[in-house]
Amino acid sequence: MTFQLTVGEATITQVTELARWPFPPWELFPDATGEQAARAAAEFGPGYVEERTGALVLAIHSYLVRIGGTTLVVDAGNGNHKDRPNLLPHHRFDTDFLNRFAGTGTAVEDVDVVVSTHLHPDHCGWNTRLEGDRWRPTFPGARYVFGRAELDSLQALAATEHPEGVAADLVRMYDDSVRPVLQNGRWEIADDGHLLAEHGDTKVVLRAAPGHTGGHLVAEIRSREGGAVISGDVVHHPIQLLYPELSQAGDADPALARRTRDAVLERCARDGLLLLPAHFPADHPFTLIRDGGRLRLLPVTGHHA
Numbered sequence: 215m216t217f218q219l220t221v222g223e224a225t226i227t228q229v230t231e232l233a234r235w236p237f238p239p240w241e242l243f244p245d246a247t248g249e250q251a252a253r254a255a256a257e258f259g260p261g262y263v264e265e266r267t268g269a270l271v272l273a274i275h276s277y278l279v280r281i282g283g284t285t286l287v288v289d290a291g292n293g294n295h296k297d298r299p300n301l302l303p304h305h306r307f308d309t310d311f312l313n314r315f316a317g318t319g320t321a322v323e324d325v326d327v328v329v330s331t332h333l334h335p336d337h338c339g340w341n342t343r344l345e346g347d348r349w350r351p352t353f354p355g356a357r358y359v360f361g362r363a364e365l366d367s368l369q370a371l372a373a374t375e376h377p378e379g380v381a382a383d384l385v386r387m388y389d390d391s392v393r394p395v396l397q398n399g400r401w402e403i404a405d406d407g408h409l410l411a412e413h414g415d416t417k418v419v420l421r422a423a424p425g426h427t428g429g430h431l432v433a434e435i436r437s438r439e440g441g442a443v444i445s446g447d448v449v450h451h452p453i454q455l456l457y458p459e460l461s462q463a464g465d466a467d468p469a470l471a472r473r474t475r476d477a478v479l480e481r482c483a484r485d486g487l488l489l490l491p492a493h494f495p496a497d498h499p500f501t502l503i504r505d506g507g508r509l510r511l512l513p514v515t516g517h518h519a
């Protein structure tokens with residue numbers, strides 16, 4: 215399950231780590247009602263809401279961006295073999311992601327830049343892979359880019375004594391997916407507006423998109439002809455297009471997350487940007503159109519790699 219599209223001088227390829235990642239609605243969105251899930255099922259179909267269980271279906275995608283001789287990975291999935299005993303949906307994956315990655319025609323050695331929209335386990339896991347008993351950078355020639363606020367808050371958490379529960383797993387994530395990269399020395403900090411790559415009229419720029427986490431970023435690819443947004447966890451599931459007030463259980467600041475979600479989706483609709491979500495179980499991008507009082511999500515097909 216993958217697609218490839220061109221935005222100006224950039225070629226963007228979706229690399230799927232997990233095609234189906236189902237959750238009970240209230241686990242993802244604590245305020246979601248059965249009625250809301252039923253309406254989402256009717257609107258989006260069984261690919262998005264399981265008929266038998268009512269589970270909301272997510273996926274996990276990375277995006278490979280090639281522009282002017284520079285190769286970027288935006289969001290590095292969950293990774294294999296990582297202990298997340300307090301975040302069981304993330305615990306000890308064993309997927310063929312690296313084979314799928316190789317299937318794009320790009321070798322991990324050829325990646326120049328790796329960036330995470332935010333530092334949660336399903337967005338920076340493939341920063342590293344297990345070699346023997348050591349975590350090594352999966353992309354050995356890459357410069358890893360971290361949002362400043364995101365890395366600061368994770369390092370503050372990692373410095374606390376006796377973290378418990380989810381915090382303990384975030385510290386595990388720091389130790390197995392971030393610290394080995396920092397120790398390797400090829401990394402840098404990014405703020406809002408950070409230019410990742412540029413070629414001709416096309417730019418790849420990081421934009422602040424806080425709320426899910428304090429330092430969450432999105433990657434925007436813009437050219438004269440159009441653009442796309444790799445949106446990370448600004449939006450988790452299309453049910454949030456029907457019910458924009460639904461806050462995901464992991465949102466650090468739900469009110470800010472909603473404002474950011476509204477703003478990013480509105481920008482997609484207004485500027486005709488393609489939406490490339492991290493977690494929609496779809497092998498195509500989306501466009502958004504304003505339809506009366508709401509934003510409507512439209513699949514954009516015909517981009518299969």
Ligand SMILES: [Zn+2]
Nearest residue numbers: 334336447492
């Ligand atoms: Zn996520």
